[in-house]
Amino acid sequence: MNRLVIALPLAALLAVPGFAQSTSSTPDQSQAQTTQSSTDTATGKAPLAPPSREGFWGRVNPFARKRYVQRQTEPIRDRVNELDDLTATNSKNIKDTDSRAQAGIKLASDKADAADQHAIDAGNKATAAQQTAQQVTTRVTTVENVVSNIDQYKAQNQTEIRFRPGQTVLSKNAKDAIDQMATAVKGQRGYIFEVQGFSSGKGQTAITSSQKMAESVVRYLVLTHEIPVYRIYLVGMGNAPASSDDPNAKHVSGGRVEISLLKNDLEQLSDNTGAPATSADQMQQPK
DSSP: OOHHHHHHHHHHHHHHHHHHHHHHHHHHHHHHHHOOOOSSSSSSOOOOOOOOOOSSTTTOOOOOHHHHHHHHHHHHHHHHHHHHHHHHHHHHHHHHHHHHHHHHHHHHOOOOHHHHHHHHHHHHHHHHHHHHHHHHHHHHHHHHHHHHTTOOOOEEEEEEEEETTTOOSSSSHHHHHHHHHHTTTOOOEEEEEEEEEEEEESSHHHHHHHHHHHHHHHHHHHHHHHGGGGEEEEEEEESBBBBBOOTTTOOOOOOEEEEEEEOOOOHHHHHOOOOOOOOHHHHSSSO
């Protein structure tokens, strides 16, 4: 009987903590279910609220069981896991966004560099086209000037060969003088030789003698230096005055031949335009 009296208070004392745990856990679970989620938090859920009732033992329960502790910490553990997942997701999204941004920046930079290179190439082509146009304009101007003066021959060189009376054969000094003039026009164009013969005497006899002396010079130019005949103009002047421009000039004594090298601007035209030589000019070049 005494044992029974002692056991009943002891059982009641042990039942009180269990009842306190059950009463304190019920409001927490009902509060977690009825609380609405909030969009102001990272997880989109409302913050964990402290329990409205702390039970019989308050915050510290000396008789807390393992299941009771798990029930109390399970919401916190779930929130921590959700935060970890959100952090990992946000970090991945940030990296993806940064990668796309860097790729976009690089693509834009490459396109800008390509556009700059195209602009530089276009500028270079425009400059080259302008230079070509200027060169063409210069050449056209040169050709126009040359064509307008194509029949204007200017004296470039002149020499005189003396003959003894009745002589028509060229001396060594005469040949050397002719060689010097003929060598200077090798491979050139737009030139002519004017050969004028003068002889003492009167009338047709003087003219015939002057022509024979001039013909000896022409023959030497054609045979020795291969000067085309169409580039040589021969005139037998007879006993004409030494200078037709001077009315007081005296007639010549003895025989002489004046050789004049005349040139126009055709050679200049060839140098500026690069025009190929004509067939007549090619015939005169040495083989």
